Amino acid sequence: MTDFAATRALFHIPDGVIYMDGNSLGPLPKAAKERVARMMQDEWGGQLIKGWNSAGWFVQPRRVGDRIGKLIGAPEGTVVMGDTLSIKVYQALAAALELNPRRRVILSDSGNFPSDLYMAQGLTELLDGGYVLDIVEPEEIEEAIDDTIAVLMLTEVDYRTGRLHDMKALTEKAHEHGVLTVWDLAHSAGALPVDVTDAQADFAVGCTYKYLNGGPGAPAFIYVAPKYADRARPALSGWMGHEAPFAFDLDYRPGFGIERMRCGTPPVIALTALEAALDVWDGVSMDDIRAASIGLGDLFIREVEGRCPELTLASPRSGTRRGSQVSFRHEQGYAIMQALIARGVIGDFRAPDSIRFGFTPLYLGEADVLKAVDTLADIMANRLWDRPEYHEKAAVT
Numbered sequence: 001m002t003d004f005a006a007t008r009a010l011f012h013i014p015d016g017v018i019y020m021d022g023n024s025l026g027p028l029p030k031a032a033k034e035r036v037a038r039m040m041q042d043e044w045g046g047q048l049i050k051g052w053n054s055a056g057w058f059v060q061p062r063r064v065g066d067r068i069g070k071l072i073g074a075p076e077g078t079v080v081m082g083d084t085l086s087i088k089v090y091q092a093l094a095a096a097l098e099l100n101p102r103r104r105v106i107l108s109d110s111g112n113f114p115s116d117l118y119m120a121q122g123l124t125e126l127l128d129g130g131y132v133l134d135i136v137e138p139e140e141i142e143e144a145i146d147d148t149i150a151v152l153m154l155t156e157v158d159y160r161t162g163r164l165h166d167m168k169a170l171t172e173k174a175h176e177h178g179v180l181t182v183w184d185l186a187h188s189a190g191a192l193p194v195d196v197t198d199a200q201a202d203f204a205v206g207c208t209y210k211y212l213n214g215g216p217g218a219p220a221f222i223y224v225a226p227k228y229a230d231r232a233r234p235a236l237s238g239w240m241g242h243e244a245p246f247a248f249d250l251d252y253r254p255g256f257g258i259e260r261m262r263c264g265t266p267p268v269i270a271l272t273a274l275e276a277a278l279d280v281w282d283g284v285s286m287d288d289i290r291a292a293s294i295g296l297g298d299l300f301i302r303e304v305e306g307r308c309p310e311l312t313l314a315s316p317r318s319g320t321r322r323g324s325q326v327s328f329r330h331e332q333g334y335a336i337m338q339a340l341i342a343r344g345v346i347g348d349f350r351a352p353d354s355i356r357f358g359f360t361p362l363y364l365g366e367a368d369v370l371k372a373v374d375t376l377a378d379i380m381a382n383r384l385w386d387r388p389e390y391h392e393k394a395a396v397t
């Protein structure tokens with residue numbers, strides 16, 4: 001059984017704060033702060049450019065990728081780190097389309113994260129080959145998979161509602177119809193058990209600043225199924241993904257396997273913070289995380305529905321059909337969330353009207369959830385959200 005009191009002690013959570021936004025930005029693991037300071041001093045400071053070899057910076061994207069791989073069921077050598085998630089979506093989608101050359105339709109759903117859809121739109125414009133992006137409702141996805149589709153591109157957990165797709169079943173149906181799959185695991189990796197091998201996903205991507213606690217702007221990961229590793233063309237053909245980066249050839253030749261999905265120079269400082277953050281997972285069972293997270297989410301739903309009748313549940317009621325977050329709707333959602341944050345309960349707001357709460361048992365327990373509900377109930381009952389400063393929209397919500 002995972003010792004959640006021990007994992008909680010690994011994080012820096014400011015006094016008086018109940019942190020329910022790990023689905024947007026994980027909190028600071030204490031070890032990351034210390035490891036980055038040491039890296040700056042000893043490696044960057046002491047070893048200068050030699051660090052690419054002597055401190056292992058050059059192989060770090062693969063080394064860290066293998067550790068992420070363990071959390072998502074990917075075999076060694078199939079995951080690499082770099083760039084942002086939006087860029088990795090683009091790379092995976094471009095590669096997948098090329099592997100299914102006779103078809104012209106990308107299928108996705110309206111619950112996907114806008115950036116994923118924007119990247120697909122940008123790619124179809126660039127390709128100018130009659131590609132179309134077909135966006136249907138999440139409930140209609142299964143039925144929409146047919147022999148015309150080239151690539152099914154989905155995010156497993158809906159960022160707004162937390163609704164969880166059945167990755168294995170949808171991938172199976174996609175393959176029956178000759179469709180390749182690109183799965184975005186932004187709200188899955190580190191939140192629930194994921195097994196890209198068992199699900200037979202063709203490509204998977206995800207970010208590391210949410211449930212993996214790598215810090216703001218931490219680099220993304222990409223997984224390519226072994227059978228495509230040496231056939232997938234990376235689309236963004238940077239020198240670090242070249243077969244021999246330091247041969248400085250004038251012509252691009254993709255590197256071996258997952259190496260080709262690298263693009264340019266890796267963000268070593270950010271990767272070092274992430275690498276330290278991943279130590280948190282040693283001795284942690286993802287099944288324990290999942291069970292505890294569902295328990296906290298269920299408790300929150302029960303308490304909020306009992307005490308705040310003005311709020312409408314926007315997430316699936318059944319824990320097994322949600323990711324690790326719960327959302328409620330209210331037309332004053334933005335102001336309500338600002339009032340909560342002012343009282344130390346940190347969640348976030350997603351337009352048009354959802355307040356969103358993450359349940360990460362690594363550093364959040366039942367007592368925190370009950371306290372958060374007390375605060376929310378007080379805000380609702382006494383209309384404490386109705387102050388001018390809580391209605392002022394910030395750039396990031």
Ligand SMILES: *Cc1c(COP(=O)(O)O)cnc(C)c1O
Pocket residue numbers: 084085086087112113115116155159184186187207220
């Ligand atoms: C968080 C998130 C992103 C963000 O992409 P970045 O390029 O890292 O800003 C993209 N897609 C999904 C599904 C997300 O949840």
